[in-house]
Amino acid sequence: MTSLESASLVYADKDGDVFACHDVSLEVRPGEFLGILGPSGSGKSSLLYLLSGLKVPTQGRALYRGRGLDELSDAERSRLRLQTFGFVFQHPFLVGYLSALENIMVARPDQDCRDESMALLEAVGLGEKSHRLPHELSGGERQRVCVARALLGGPEIVFCDEPTAALDHATGIKVMDLLRSHRGTGSLVVVTHDPTMLEGVDRAVHMAEGRVL
Amino acid sequence: MPTYGPLRAGTYLWRNKGKSLPLVGVIVLAVMLVSGIVAMMDSIPLSIRTIYSYSRHYVGLTPRGDPEMTGKIRQTIEQEAPVPLDRVMAVRGLDLNVMSIVGKWPFVILALKPEDMSYYMDHVGPGELEGRMPKDGEPEVVLSEPVMRNLGVKIGDVVLGPDKPEAYSPYKVKIVGKVHSQEWTAVIPYDYVAANHFPPVDALLAFAKTPVEQAKLDHWAEKRFTGERARVFAFHKLEKDTSEMFRILYKILDVVVGMLVVVITIMMGMLISIFLSQRVQEFGLLQALGYTKKAILQRVMGEMTAVVVGGWVAGVLCAYLLLNVVRATLMDPKAFMLDPFDRTAYFYTLPVPVAIYTVALATVVARFRRFDPVAVVERRLV
């Protein structure tokens, strides 16, 4: 589906180059649940950005269905993210003036998805709070809205960057259950440093210093 | 891409009224300011045209340096006029100052012979007469309604008199009649003026039968009497002189309005820049989710269009209301002219929305050119 071939993501720093990802080769297979583990700063987020086309590798290639993401135009990569991928970012970013429900609907601007959004909001336990604005939600609640947003429209791959970091264990488990249920629709890539969240994982890779071990 | 639901252009503006209304407000004020200034300026030539509009109905001829010329001029015009003449009358004039927003302006009370009086009243600014016509040889005037409003006088008041240095006449000249007409007219008996005022020189008013023929007569008279000891007064000449007089003033106005627009635009540019910086996170997030720069740009421009067009329309409406209020309270009581639907005034406001729109577009495009959504979702931007 989507894969990296010897991909590196290099940031120029005044002390020299920083390899956020270093010569990584990895494939996300259809329908699989892929776990990514590793210490802080090991390049987990960067790996997700490369796989999802948010960043283009400085060396090596990122491919989607065999086609290089670097061959796509900016607009085509955007469309891919909007229609094919779902993303839960490490920080629960929401649009400040939109309600919880509307923030989910934002993920599919080209269709009317109010009912589906509402169902997802109920699935993450926020059915009662659909009208609330982000600043009226707790950090964990915001994170759950982000999860619901990533699942809207049944994307082919859902990338999650520590989706449970802001949640208590029980809620974390529930959210992971919801994410896992997505496997019937597409693949699931989850970054976490809590191995207990990776129950039922098909495959787990470990990262350190930008490399997949 | 068509946008359903939450991200329509109106949503942001509506839910952030505290931010979008001040933007609209600034545009409204700018439009009111510019159109107000221009409309007030325009009121001066408009006043000139209105006050002297009575002279449209005839061509006036005065001798120069030789009082005997009047007869010769009359002969020439009666024999050579290119169109049939309706009437040629010998008149005199008395100066009377009227008020304008830029101070006193000269106006003429025409001194008419009894046989010309009713012809003149019927042809120039006809209207219902309140009171009566002046008696032959008596110090009595009839004024039209706007003149009386301008001077703040009523029937029975004295307009000229021995104790008025700027409106002198050896006897007290009273108003005996008021003509309800929009034309500015003032008439007094010829005999009174001939007996009491200098200079003992007649002027001629030549009336054609129709406005078209009048225009022909005017132009002919101007050509015919060039180089002669005669002076020609024609309305179109007055119009031309007025436009020329105001051409330089309008150039200055262009510069002033231009500078105003630049200042307002810079101010608005800064406001819009702040307005948009507050939304960098939103734009970064949307881009990370897969919205194209183009889609976001379109949305921002949609919002800006709403603000700018809304502000301009509201500004024009407010300006129109304000000008109407100004006219009703300040101008009308003195019969000063002001056109609340002055197209030039509203035309001058067009650079405001155009400039603001351009600045907004430039600001957003500049911001987007090197924009990395990852920097937003990784919280490296605050």
Ligand SMILES: Nc1ncnc2c1ncn2[C@@H]1O[C@H](COP(=O)(O)OP(=O)(O)OP(=O)(O)O)[C@@H](O)[C@H]1O
């Ligand atoms: N813009 C940047 N400029 C320089 N270095 C960067 C930049 N972005 C990331 N890095 C570096 O790249 C490395 C990998 O970063 P990344 O965010 O992928 O780590 P991570 O595994 O997600 O860490 P965490 O668990 O703390 O989120 C880090 O060492 C980081 O300092």
Ligand SMILES: [Mg+2]
């Ligand atoms: Mg990270």
